[in-house]
Amino acid sequence: MTMRDDVENRFPGGAEGLGLAGLMVLQGGCAAFFLGDVVTDFSDIGHQVLFEWHLVLELLASITLVLAIALEGRMLMRLIRRQAHFRRGLSVASGALHDLIEAYFDSWALTAAERDVATFAIKGLSNAEIAQMRGSAEGTVKAHLNAIYRKAGVQGRGALLSMLVEDLMQEPLIAPQT
Amino acid sequence: MRKVKVWDPIIRLFHWSVVLTFVANAWAIDDESKLHQQVGWLIVALLGLRVLWGLVGTQHARFSDFPPSIPAAMRQVQDIATGRLHHHIGHSPLGAWMIYALLLGLAGLCATGVMMTTDRFWGIGWVEEIHEALMVVTAVAACVHVAAVVIESRRTGVNLPRAMITGTKVMPHDDAR
Structure with missing residues (x-):
């Protein structure tokens, strides 16, 4: 039956979906790295951390990255849902x-x-x-x-x-x- | 309800030993101590055992049972996006990628850790920096692993943490295959 072929014999997400997923993994790695640095420095110098501008920047960067990953996740879900339902989407x-x-x-x-x-x-x-x-x-x-x-x-x-x-x-x- | 034996004792012993030794070495034990090195060598031994078991072990322990596959992983993402349920007896495709990431992270930690004890690399900055960066990335990956296990357990109705303790997955009724 063709509907079944539609959904099962295709690479869900295609190149676009794969790109998005890859980006999410990469950004996850970066966020982990920044967060790790903030945590290490926090355990080293305590609450003074908030007055170190580069640490504040790192914290902001990691928060932004996590938000971006969440947004990309939503986009990926929409993209894949659309492709799962419409072959010629x-x-x-x-x-x-x-x-x-x-x-x-x-x-x-x-x-x-x-x-x-x-x-x-x-x-x-x-x-x-x-x-x-x-x-x-x-x-x-x-x-x-x-x-x-x-x-x-x-x-x-x-x-x-x-x-x-x-x-x-x-x-x-x-x-x-x- | 269908009970399936999935994880043999060696897999479970490996899993929980790695949890214990990694957490201990990352946070509890002083980095400079002899104990940190001994625990590190224990992880090397555990990794060796896991790789060997991945070649000659039981069905779901073998690497051939969970090859790293992008199409399979994207099909699992599609299942999540569309609320479909296709049960995986062994590692799920996304889970498989996480296993390889964690194994590689641990292997890198062991390699750089051992390098730091050698005369050739002792006190060299970049080795230590890679060791510490790998620790953070592996720890975050482990946290993502735990979160994903909880989310997937809720999504599929299969209690995955219990399966890693008892070795048995209890598959729900709603299973067409």
Whole structure:
């Protein structure tokens, strides 16, 4: 089945994802190094450390690096999620559709697993197929779907789909070229 | 529930011995003391045992059971991003990378540590600086390792710390394979 090939025979994240992950590891190493220096100096000279400008700089640098790593982690998760759900994620149309779906998921506060299940359900996969793709039991998929319907305030799969279709018919999928 | 024997006694002995000796040498024992060197040699012996066991040991102890693989690691990141659960019996792909990073960090610490005791490198600045930098990076990596074990235990529902004590992973019901 092609959907399965989609997800399993590809390198998740691709070169872009790998670059991001590599950057995170590198920055983690730098942050560790700066933090280590601050800790060593702190144990050497105590609270006076706060008046040493280069230590304050190091502390700021490591905090900034940790924040950057967290942001990159979020970007990586979004990137990989998009690629896991849309093979041709670079095309304008699927990008717009994905943004629309993601906006709905955000407003319903779906978990990562629920987003995954909801996307597959929208794509028309059966519960058994979704369970197989996710490596989980069918009962778990049903539980996820019930949570999705409850959060979205719809009765079932059909209502979920028609909600999206309604939005798509109101707005053009491809943004007008300016 | 499915119980799987994963970590043999040698793996567990190695793991907890390294925890003990590394923490002791990094914080408790005076760097200049003879004891610091003796504990260091103990770590050299433990690493030797682990490498040997990685070649001839039990199934999940072997390096061939957890090769460093970027695609496999990214698939695990995808599982995390999409909330999917594919259970790994031995080391997970991201875990494998951490094992190699920690082993290399320890090996580097041992190498620079031994160098400092030789006439040729005694008192040479850069050897000592590398030794100290490696200590910090390895310690931070160990902290990330512990955090990741807690996060992955919660995500997958498999109690990983308990598996490293008892040697047995208890896999949850929700397991298609």
